[in-house]
Amino acid sequence: MAGVNEMTARRRSPSPPLLTRMRDRSPGLAGGLMGGALAAGLGLASFAVLVMLLWISSPYPDSGPGGAMHVAAALWLLAHGAELVRTDTLSGVPAPLGLPPLLLLALPVWLLHRAGRDAADGGGGDEDDGDHDYDEDLGIAVSTPLVSPRTAWTGVVLGYLAVAVPAALYAAGGVLRPSWVWTGVCVPLVAVVAAGAGVWSAYGRPGRPLRRLLGVLPAGVRPLVLGPDGRPGVAARASAAGAGVLLGGGALLVVVSLVGHGSATQASLLRLTEGWSGRFAVLLLCAALLPNAAVWGAAYALGPGFALGAGHAVGPLASAPAPFLPPFPLLAAVPEAGRGTPVHWAAGVVPVVAAVVVGWTVAKGAVPPEREGTDPGGTRAAAVWPVGRTVRAAALASVLCAAVLAVLAGLSGGPLGADVLSRFGPVWWQAAAATLAWLGLLAIPTAVGVRAWRCRSRRAEEPRIGNQRGDAAEDAHGPGRLRTGARPGRGRYTRTGVAGVAGVAGSPGAANGPRGGGRADGTGAGGSSADDADAEVFWGAAALDGTRGEAAGGSRSAGRAGGARDPGRPGGTRDPGRSGGDEDDAFHGLRDQNRETDFGLYDFLPPGPAPTERSTPPESP
Incomplete structure (x- = not known):
């Protein structure tokens, strides 16, 4: 069991x-x-x-x-x-x-x-x-x-x-x-x-798989495509922004042309089919072809345009007569045959805006905004890129954007039949070349110019920010003694800061009365001198923790285990560890030597409240 x-x-x-x-x-x-x-x-x-x-x-x-x-x-x-x-x-x-x-x-x-x-x-x-x-x-x-x-x-x-x-x-x-x-x-x-x-x-x-795919690129180009944190680099973001502007501008051109040819668009819809079911099917087909129309509009704005049949190109400079086509609503937006007019040339605004956006995005990455690093975990912004790296980033963004337009142009076109109907849509290599030409000629100068402007604005902001910091520090410190060797208006400190108040509060003199309320020789009301208060300021962290000056009637120091009587302590507490004044003299000498320098650690603290009157506790019998 x-x-x-x-x-x-x-x-x-x-x-x-x-x-x-x-x-x-x-x-x-x-x-x-x-x-x-x-x-x-x-x-x-x-x-x-x-x-x-x-x-x-x-x-x-x-x-x-x-x-x-x-x-x-x-x-x-x-x-x-x-x-x-x-x-x-x-x-x-x-x-x-x-x-x-x-x-x-x-x-x-x-x-x-x-x-x-x-x-x-x-x-x-x-x-x-x-x-x-x-x-x-x-x-x-x-x-x-x-x-x-x-x-x-x-x-x-x-x-x-x-x-x-x-x-x-x-x-x-x-x-x-x-x-x-x-x-x-x-x-x-x-x-x-x-x-x-x-x-x-x-x-x-x-980011590891992407870095493996980008291993064929030069080492100086990889960070521009993929950042060290796994996010898209500056060139990749700029190319995406440029492609978005081109496609959005192409779609806008199509919509404007459809509105301008509204009567022809409506007539083509009514003539193509009868009944609501057939017209609904035509509308669904138009909606499915809207991304294609946006790519065609972008190719039109870039200059090469697109083809409506073999040998019939449509562009802003000139449009060849199109072959006989069915009355499809989207085809009503095609410009009339003939030479282009200023209205058609206005489509060139789209690649100009795309180039400016690409250059601006590269310049923002080249001159990152300045951030403060005063926080314990704060870090300052990265350094400003040199001009050569900015030019390389803009050129790489132009190449990537041209590659994106080439792929989209190749996907958006195709044949609708044989002979004349064997080619519809933009030619991919022409769209890529035009994109590279527009962005290469405009995006690179824009990136360099915006970078120079941002650098100048950044340098102009530094003196003003420095003056504001100096004024704020001077107002925070308030009137007080100057550090040794310091110029007027700088390096000013007082003993009423946070650490100073803590040190004075933990000192024996703080228990006997307000600071500075003693005799003319610097001795406080309870017999402690002003130098003792300075010593407590020097040990500010220990005074805040209570490791020095535990109470008004406590021991003078943890390091004094007994010895002579200290007349400055309430109740006459004996300090056996002191034999004569040699140890005090050595301590005060070292303190006077380093006090002016070490107190600079507390210059960043704001001024504390004014000392208040404290009643002297009764001495123990």
């Missing part, structure tokens, strides 16, 4: 955190596969629901539900950038369709990003249960996902492609058939990039 009790006593149930972690642990690769397949299925379902609603509401459906599902699968592939082939042409020759609406790309990217992040979390994202690791970039302990990044990323990509391949095979049986070359390149590329971004986000966006 005793053995049974012993074995029973040794039984221990697993701890709750371990059980929770075992229950919540993701199956790893299987979880990633499920997440990727779910992301692809949700994307396909969204497109299928939209197409089926439009097919049901259409008064003249061209095909049955099967045809609508084929169109939904083809549109899902087109959203990834894959080119389609239209087989129902009048000539019977298949025509390519490769102009993807950029707004449709947002749905697959978002779903893949969420799938990658959830697969990396693996159910271990709770603060109580998840593992914790030390982030070298942030310097803090962060929650570590339970699934390795490579496993989560591989699972999501494979799961997504496992659904994309059957969807492409199914779409091949419809009117819009996918191009296998473009499908085999674009769909895996989107899956790899979006899922990788999701896994990177799950791990707290560390």
Whole structure:
């Protein structure tokens, strides 16, 4: 029986955190596969629901539900950038369709990003249960996902492609058939990039992977792209700001042109289709193409413009006659054919503003604002960049912005048919070259000029700030004795500061009456001299802690263990540790030598309240 009790006593149930972690642990690769397949299925379902609603509401459906599902699968592939082939042409020759609406790309990217992040979390994202690791970039302990990044990323990509391949095979049986070359390149590329971004986000966006990718850049350029704290560098922020201004300006140009051609826009919408369902579908297509129109507007403002068919370029300087196009509402915003007018040339304000924004952002990083470092943990701002580094940062920002515009220009255009309709949208290398020329010519001088102006303003502020500090210090110290060798108006101190009040309060003279209320030779009312008060000021920290001068009738010092009677102490307390006056003379000599210098440690303290009259406690019998 005793053995049974012993074995029973040794039984221990697993701890709750371990059980929770075992229950919540993701199956790893299987979880990633499920997440990727779910992301692809949700994307396909969204497109299928939209197409089926439009097919049901259409008064003249061209095909049955099967045809609508084929169109939904083809549109899902087109959203990834894959080119389609239209087989129902009048000539019977298949025509390519490769102009993807950029707004449709947002749905697959978002779903893949969420799938990658959830697969990396693996159910271990709770603060109580998840593992914790030390982030070298942030310097803090962060929650570590339970699934390795490579496993989560591989699972999501494979799961997504496992659904994309059957969807492409199914779409091949419809009117819009996918191009296998473009499908085999674009769909895996989107899956790899979006899922990788999701896994990177799950791990707290560390800077180490980005630094590995930027290893091909020169050492002097890397900090401008990625800062030491893992955040985007000055050049990266400036390029993002410039690209945002260019795209925003392009969108503004499109809206202004649509408003100016309002009657033509309305007429094209009414002529293109009949019924509210068809017009609603056209409006949805216009909304999906708005990001494309913004990129086209930015290319128009930069100068190269865009193409409306092969050999028909539209720019601010001149516009070639466009081929016969359907009355689409967004095409009504295209300027008329002919030479440009000052109204069209005004579009050049957009790249000028973008260049100024890029230069200003670089200059702000080159001359950081000055911050005070008087706090115990405060640090002053970084040093001002030299002119050469400022020029390099502005040039790098221009190159990065040109690369962004090149990618967007390449994604926003494509063919709508054969022959004349084989090219629509801006040419990517022309948009990149124009962006680099505008920003390189304007952003670099702007950055250098703003840097010089900020440096001059910073130098002009320093004397005024110094004078304000000196006046504040003089007002804080108030009237008092000057330090030895100090000029009038500077280095003034009094004994009424915080440490001085504490020292005087802890001194024997403070218990016998107010400071300075003694005899003419400096001896206080209770027999203590003014030098004793100065000694207590010299030991300010000890006086604040109560280690010296414990009470009015206490011992003179912790170091005096007994000896001669001290006549300046209430009740005549004997100090046996003092034999004659040799020790006092040595102490006072050392104190007088260093008092003027050491009291400078307390110059930053504000003046304390005026000393008040204190009643002399009765001496002990």
